[in-house]
Amino acid sequence: MTAYAVAHMRQATMGPGIVEYLHRIDATLKPFGGRFLVHGGDVEVIENEWPGHLIIIEFPDRDHVRGWYNSPAYQAILALRTDNSRADVVFVDGVEHPHKATDVLK
Template sequence: MAKAYWIARVDVHNDEGYKAYTAANPAIFKKFGGRFIVRAGKFSAIEGTSRSRNVVIEFPDYEAAMACYNSPEYQANIKVRQPHSQADLVIIEGYDGPQP
């Protein structure tokens, strides 16, 4: 079964206000089997547009990734994040087929 990923790109305009959002996330993600793969590391925007922060979170499968996003805990935490940042989020199923 293919894993799934949240791919988020975020611009934070109030670091202090954003801290409560990031502090609550690990417990929420853990509940659904999520783990950070990328968490705001060094990057180069080679093509297209970018935001200042990039995050990739791996989940056991697409259903778990969607359940996490739709959970009451995360929906409440979105309201904490929104006044302090602008974000793009994609939830995508990983590829589990043949490789070159």
Template structure:
């Protein structure tokens, strides 16, 4: 099942050289794990609530590949070039199967909450 690395970043210009080195190097760390960018700090249209920063979403074939990428020597060698200069959060998320039924999930949660 597809997994995602989701980052919410709040970069503060001007960006230091380390960030450019990170950006120029990250794809090669993702390639062995089947990672690809889905969103990279694209234009954001805020439709509800306050928002600051930018999102990055990277898709992986599964959670094992996403974890392996994050833990890899290649990624860890460059990670601080971003995290030392751009505040934010990075999480790994499990996707849902193609036949996912949110209504069924809602019903199951309602029943569980009712006890």
């Protein structure tokens, strides 16, 4: 089942560390089938507040997203992000299609 790495990037200090991270992250995704679906585009807030940006990276499954995050290549650049930003990061599975809202009641 498709899985996602989702980050709510609340604050980032744009400087050499973040720039290097951005230059290097794509190469860490490729071996795990990761691809950006959302990467900090304009957020239209319609309820409550949303400080910051949204990042969603798609992977073939949860094993691939964990493998990417724990890989030596990603771990080598992780501090470039965490030292220069504040973000909430989660992994989440997608849904089987077709999916109805009531499927969560089963």
